[in-house]
Amino acid sequence: ARIVDPGGDEDERRLEVALRPKRLADFPGQPRVRDQLGLLLEAARRRQRPPDHVLLSGPPGLGKTSLAMIIAAELEQPIRITSGPAIQHAGDLAAILSSLAEGEVLFLDEIHRMARPAEEMLYLAMEDFRVDVVVGKGPGATAIPLELPPFTVVGATTRAGLLPAPLRDRFGFTGHLDFYATADLAAILTRNATLLRIDSTAQGIDEIAGRSRGTPRIANRLLRRVRDYAQVHGKDVVDLGAARAALALFDVDESGLDRLDRAVLDALCRRFGGGPVGLSTLAVAVGEEPDTVETVAEPYLVREGYLVRTPRGRAASALAWKHLGLTAPATAVG
Ligand code: ADP
Numbered sequence: 001a002r003i004v005d006p007g008g009d010e011d012e013r014r015l016e017v018a019l020r021p022k023r024l025a026d027f028p029g030q031p032r033v034r035d036q037l038g039l040l041l042e043a044a045r046r047r048q049r050p051p052d053h054v055l056l057s058g059p060p061g062l063g064k065t066s067l068a069m070i071i072a073a074e075l076e077q078p079i080r081i082t083s084g085p086a087i088q089h090a091g092d093l094a095a096i097l098s099s100l101a102e103g104e105v106l107f108l109d110e111i112h113r114m115a116r117p118a119e120e121m122l123y124l125a126m127e128d129f130r131v132d133v134v135v136g137k138g139p140g141a142t143a144i145p146l147e148l149p150p151f152t153v154v155g156a157t158t159r160a161g162l163l164p165a166p167l168r169d170r171f172g173f174t175g176h177l178d179f180y181a182t183a184d185l186a187a188i189l190t191r192n193a194t195l196l197r198i199d200s201t202a203q204g205i206d207e208i209a210g211r212s213r214g215t216p217r218i219a220n221r222l223l224r225r226v227r228d229y230a231q232v233h234g235k236d237v238v239d240l241g242a243a244r245a246a247l248a249l250f251d252v253d254e255s256g257l258d259r260l261d262r263a264v265l266d267a268l269c270r271r272f273g274g275g276p277v278g279l280s281t282l283a284v285a286v287g288e289e290p291d292t293v294e295t296v297a298e299p300y301l302v303r304e305g306y307l308v309r310t311p312r313g314r315a316a317s318a319l320a321w322k323h324l325g326l327t328a329p330a331t332a333v334g
Helices: 010-017 031-047 064-075 090-097 116-128 165-169 182-195 202-210 216-232 240-249 259-271 279-286 290-303 318-323
Strands: 054-057 079-083 105-109 130-135 142-147 152-157 173-176 307-310 313-316
Touching: 010 216, 031 054, 031 064, 031 173, 054 064, 064 079, 064 105, 064 152, 090 116, 090 130, 116 130, 116 165, 182 202, 182 216, 202 216, 202 240, 216 240, 259 279, 259 290, 259 307, 259 313, 259 318, 279 290, 279 313, 290 307
Parallel strands: 054 152, 054 173, 079 105, 105 152
Antiparallel strands: 130 142, 307 313
């Protein structure tokens, strides 16, 4: 896996548990979402009622799962965790819903990937706190309504646009998470270094934060690699020298681009004169599947303005040329 992959695997998610902030006040960054959620939760507390259902949207690794856990902790309620892909049949969801306690928080990660029949069951449950349990099969089947105690759904999605409108409408509050400012990432890293008993200097932390693509999950991963490097080199402190050397070893440059990102830009500029060039041609040039280039490398390159999608294909911006140390042609965009 790429070191700058914003998604995490099972092992990494287990490692992350210890680092998750526990309360809203300990959650650095995302000031808007934090303030909005704070208000929602405080109002619910005063009314002694579960809050509206909450939808959290935004790219992977920005803290949606962490916020769901914080919501439950702030409400002093248990949390049930599942995900869209795990719910392939309405029956899977019915089993979960019918076992929820009053006030419990149900976290549905990747909610846009839930099966359609389950989605319809979820609308009803969110709106009326009721599920229709179907008993029997064929023409003799009957639906028995089952009342549910009030609970709170926290849904998370990387693609809010993929959510059908009726489902989106059931959420009383939507919080959109955005990439973190470098200073916020540095605050997160400083806290985590302390939790992990890692000695660090401010410059070391800033160097890692600046290369983490605005994503706490990536920042945490880079911190662990720099720590490895420092330990193996007998220094045991995450300082500027260790950060630079370790990140060079892992091919993460000053702007957070990795080898694949740079290969894409390099091919665009050196082989195709800056483009525009079709996705599949570009993918062949870097020896990757078009899908990999499109979903793994492109989002960050586009967001940071290195690469532009045009109707005639992908084009390098002036920033891309500059990043490679090349002179941009007068026709380069940006
Ligand atoms: P998502 O669900 O959006 O993919 P997670 O909540 O799993 O993201 O967060 C990924 C990792 O980043 C976790 O280790 C978490 O502790 C850390 N993280 C995310 N946001 C923050 C934050 N604001 N402060 C501290 N750590 C954070």
